[in-house]
Every structure is written in C-alpha cells, then in structure tokens.
Amino acid sequence: MRYLSTRGRAPALPFCDILLAGLAPDGGLYLPESYPRISREELARWRELSYADLAFAIFSKYMDDIPPADLKALVDKTYTRDTYRFARQPERAGEITPLVWLVPGKLGVLELSNGPTLAFKDMAMQLLGHLFQYVLEKRDDSINILGATSGDTGSAAEYAMRGKRRVNVFMLSPKGKMSDFQRAQMYSLQDANIYNIAVSGMFDDAQDMVKAISNDAAFKAKYKIGAVNSINWARVLAQIVYYFKGYFAATRHDEEQVTFAVPSGNFGNICAGHIARQMGLPISRLILATNENDVLDEFFRTGRYRPRSAKETFVTSSPSMDISKASNFERFIFDLTGRDANKVRDLWQQIEKKQAFDLSGTSSFKRLREFAFVSGKSLHQDRIATIRMAHERYGIVLDPHTADGLKVALEVAGDGADTNPVIVLETAQAAKFSATLEEALGHKPSRPAELEGLETRPQKVISMAADIDAIKDFIAARVPA
Numbered sequence: 001m002r003y004l005s006t007r008g009r010a011p012a013l014p015f016c017d018i019l020l021a022g023l024a025p026d027g028g029l030y031l032p033e034s035y036p037r038i039s040r041e042e043l044a045r046w047r048e049l050s051y052a053d054l055a056f057a058i059f060s061k062y063m064d065d066i067p068p069a070d071l072k073a074l075v076d077k078t079y080t081r082d083t084y085r086f087a088r089q090p091e092r093a094g095e096i097t098p099l100v101w102l103v104p105g106k107l108g109v110l111e112l113s114n115g116p117t118l119a120f121k122d123m124a125m126q127l128l129g130h131l132f133q134y135v136l137e138k139r140d141d142s143i144n145i146l147g148a149t150s151g152d153t154g155s156a157a158e159y160a161m162r163g164k165r166r167v168n169v170f171m172l173s174p175k176g177k178m179s180d181f182q183r184a185q186m187y188s189l190q191d192a193n194i195y196n197i198a199v200s201g202m203f204d205d206a207q208d209m210v211k212a213i214s215n216d217a218a219f220k221a222k223y224k225i226g227a228v229n230s231i232n233w234a235r236v237l238a239q240i241v242y243y244f245k246g247y248f249a250a251t252r253h254d255e256e257q258v259t260f261a262v263p264s265g266n267f268g269n270i271c272a273g274h275i276a277r278q279m280g281l282p283i284s285r286l287i288l289a290t291n292e293n294d295v296l297d298e299f300f301r302t303g304r305y306r307p308r309s310a311k312e313t314f315v316t317s318s319p320s321m322d323i324s325k326a327s328n329f330e331r332f333i334f335d336l337t338g339r340d341a342n343k344v345r346d347l348w349q350q351i352e353k354k355q356a357f358d359l360s361g362t363s364s365f366k367r368l369r370e371f372a373f374v375s376g377k378s379l380h381q382d383r384i385a386t387i388r389m390a391h392e393r394y395g396i397v398l399d400p401h402t403a404d405g406l407k408v409a410l411e412v413a414g415d416g417a418d419t420n421p422v423i424v425l426e427t428a429q430a431a432k433f434s435a436t437l438e439e440a441l442g443h444k445p446s447r448p449a450e451l452e453g454l455e456t457r458p459q460k461v462i463s464m465a466a467d468i469d470a471i472k473d474f475i476a477a478r479v480p481a
C-alpha cells in the first residue's frame with residue numbers, strides 16, 4: 001500500500017515513510033492510494049475477533065511494510081485491558097470499546113474514552129507511541145515532538161509517549177486556561193522525556209509559536225522536530241477499528257446497518273467512519289455534530305465551506321470541538337471530488353484568496369447523499385439539557401461533547417425512530433468537565449478511584465513568556481543536536 005497526497009504533487013510512499021511526516025511536501029494530506037474493500041466473508045470472520053486482532057486485520061491492509069509478527073506485537077501491546085481500564089463497567093474493560101445501550105437495539109453509546117486521559121484520542125495516540133518507537137528504533141533515529149494543546153490532545157500525546165525511547169515531547173499549553181483536571185493530568189507526569197511548558201496568552205498564541213518554530217527548516221532539521229497533530233494518517237487509521245467493533249457489537253449479522261453519530265471538530269474521528277464505510281462496512285448514515293463552532297454543519301447543509309478566524313471562534317462548554325478550520329476535512333473533499341487533486345488544490349487556493357469555497361449545485365455536493373453524511377449542531381443550553389435528560393431517562397452521565405452528539409443524533413434520527421441502531425461515539429468522560437456537569441446535574445461527576453486527588457500531586461511544568469527564541473533555546477539545551 002502506498003500513500004499519495006490530496007494535492008497530487010508529492011511522491012507516493014509506503015506507510016513507515018509517512019508515519020512521521022505530517023503534511024505532504026506539497027501541502028496536502030496523505031491518504032492510501034485506494035481503500036481496501038472488505039468482502040462479506042471477511043466481515044463475517046472479523047465479527048468474531050478481539051479488539052487487538054481486529055486492529056491487526058485492518059492495519060495489515062494499510063501497513064504492509066511492517067512485518068506481520070512485528071505488527072501483531074505492536075497491536076497486542078497497545079490494545080490491552082490495562083491501558084483502557086476506565087470502563088463504566090470495569091468487568092467490560094477487556095472489550096476495549098464497550099457498547100452501552102440506552103434503548104436496547106436502537107440507541108447506544110460506544111465508550112471510546114476509557115484510556116489513560118479519559119478522551120477518545122487515547123484510542124489512536126497509544127498506537128502512535130508504540131509505532132513511533134518501533135520505526136525510530138529500526139531507523140536508529142529520534143524525534144522531538146513539539147505541540148500546543150488546549151486540553152485533550154496534549155495529554156493524550158504525553159501519556160502515549162511517556163517513557164518511550166528516542167522520543168521527547170515539548171508541549172506548550174496556555175497558562176491558566178485549561179481545567180484543573182486537565183492541567184493536573186499533564187503536569188503531574190514526572191517522566192524525563194516529557195516537558196510541559198506553560199506560556200502566557202491564549203491557545204492560538206501557543207499554536208502560532210509552534211507553527212513558527214516548525215517553519216524554521218534549519219531548526220526543525222537540526223533538532224528533529226515532529227508533530228502528532230490530528231492530520232497524522234496513523235491516527236485516522238487507528239480510529240477505523242472502533243467503527244467495525246461498534247458495528248459488530250450493535251448487530252447480529254452483516255445484512256444489518258448501523259448509523260453513527262460523531263461529535264466533531266477537526267473531522268478526524270468521522271473521517272475514519274467515512275473510510276470504514278468506503279471499505280464496505282454497512283454504515284447507514286454518518287451524523288456529524290458540531291457545537292456553536294458550526295463550520296462543518298454549515299458545509300453539510302449548504303455546500304459552502306468557510307473556515308473561521310481565531311477571533312470568530314467561540315469558547316464553549318465542549319471545548320475540544322472549538323475548531324475553526326477542520327484540518328482533516330481536505331481528506332474528505334478529496335474523496336468527494338472523485339479524488340481529483342487538481343480540484344482540491346483549486347479549492348484550497350480559493351480558501352487562501354476568498355476565505356471560502358462553495359460546492360452547492362455541483363456534482364460533488366450531490367455525492368454527499370451517496371456518502372451518507374447528515375449534520376446538526378448543539379448549543380450550550382442543548383448540551384446542558386441533553387446531559388440532564390440522559391441522566392434522568394437513561395441513567396447515564398455524559399460529557400458535554402458526547403451530549404452534543406446525542407442531541408444531534410436524536411434530532412436527526414429520533415429516539416429509536418431510525419430503523420437502524422444509532423450509535424453515539426463517546427469522546428470523553430464526564431469527569432474531565434466537572435464545571436459543566438455541575439451546571440447540568442447539580443453535583444460534580446465521579447471519577448475513577450485511581451484519579452482521586454490528581455490535582456494535589458506534584459507538578460512538573462515550566463512557565464515561559466510567549467517568546468519563540470526562548471522556547472527554541474529551551475529545546476536546544478535539552479536535545480543533542
């Protein structure tokens with residue numbers, strides 16, 4: 001399997017060569033040259049597999065430059081009961097992503113946030129940690145991951161990379177802007193290869209500094225600077241597995257279809273659902289839910305894609321979806337335009353010039369139906385009302401992002417009215433967002449016993465001014481050039 005760029009002007013490469021690459025050299029995103037189609041026989045066999053074995057079966061089609069025995073070992077190390085141990089019902093932790101029915105056979109929640117940081121990003125990031133170490137070991141190389149986080153991504157990356165050989169993580173976070181829980185989660189890590197840097201300013205300022213440092217080609221090469229952001233293909237690939245797993249959990253035979261509802265920001269999670277469907281998984285519909293930052297809902301309703309500026313981006317109570325440009329969206333548009341790289345280049349040039357493109361009335365827009373996407377949005381009051389309703393009606397405590405997903409799922413599919421089961425992807429646990437949960441339910445959410453007192457553990461973090469040169473010096477002093 002080789003990977004090509006959505007902009008069509010980069011050489012096609014095998015998996016291990018794009019794993020550490022980020023953007024393709026032409027500015028596009030990597031995608032496999034085609035999606036392997038899964039036969040009905042194969043699907044029937046996969047139904048019986050454990051999570052790790054299913055992941056191995058799927059990855060084998062995409063990572064054919066890793067020897068099968070090595071890949072099997074990587075996958076077995078990643079998807080363990082111990083890593084994903086924070087299931088609602090601990091006895092089900094071995095399922096890795098347990099499905100919880102709210103209305104039996106009709107409406108369910110797929111738990112994806114049982115990993116170390118209680119958000120679904122662990123599903124992919126844990127794999128990335130093992131993959132990075134494996135490939136760097138083979139190539140006798142190393143990497144220094146530089147990132148900025150407003151919460152979930154940074155902690156997922158740190159928990160995946162902690163203690164890994166040949167990897168350091170330098171993570172910038174906006175000082176005083178994350179929840180106490182999120183801060184404690186990251187800063188309490190004492191591993192020597194993890195560097196938490198709290199910088200003054202907002203998340204966007206931190207993000208801009210990361211961009212500026214990564215754009216310094218000489219510095220980047222000298223200090224082997226890399227990233228683990230949501231455009232990384234291996235992250236999307238890892239997420240394909242749980243769509244299969246969720247489908248099998250919700251159905252008895254492969255004639256049945258399932259609808260998935262996905263709380264979305266950078267379009268990484270639902271992009272994996274789209275690819276699972278292209279592989280032949282019987283997905284009836286993909287319901288995309290946004291919060292107040294509705295750039296994707298606007299596109300799916302109107303055909304117009306208008307990324308917002310940082311100033312136009314709202315700070316909401318489902319903060320991990322406060323996204324103004326959906327960085328994975330280009331992958332979907334590539335498929336939507338019939339994999340026409342010239343068209344994709346043209347559309348992203350239009351974004352540069354006119355801050356938007358419009359596909360309404362085009363054949364591409366008509367294909368949206370074929371691709372089974374529907375969308376909706378959820379606002380703060382909806383989120384609060386949905387958390388309350390789910391607690392009262394179904395006895396389940398949802399986090400604000402998953403509540404957005406459920407709100408839109410019920411709006412689009414109706415409570416049990418869709419003839420196919422509707423599965424809402426749970427993207428975080430409520431414990432991470434106690435202020436919003438308290439507003440909705442009048443009390444703080446419970447958390448796994450192991451994480452009691454997290455906020456009182458010693459923290460390892462350095463405070464710095466928003467100064468690019470100071471951050472470069474900090475990295476240079478800790479990394480052999």
Ligand SMILES: *Cc1c(COP(=O)(O)O)cnc(C)c1O
Nearest residue numbers: 264265266267268269320427428
């Ligand atoms: C990252 C994240 C999302 C958005 O996922 P995308 O892949 O960016 O669409 C939703 N909810 C939570 C809790 C997240 O951490």
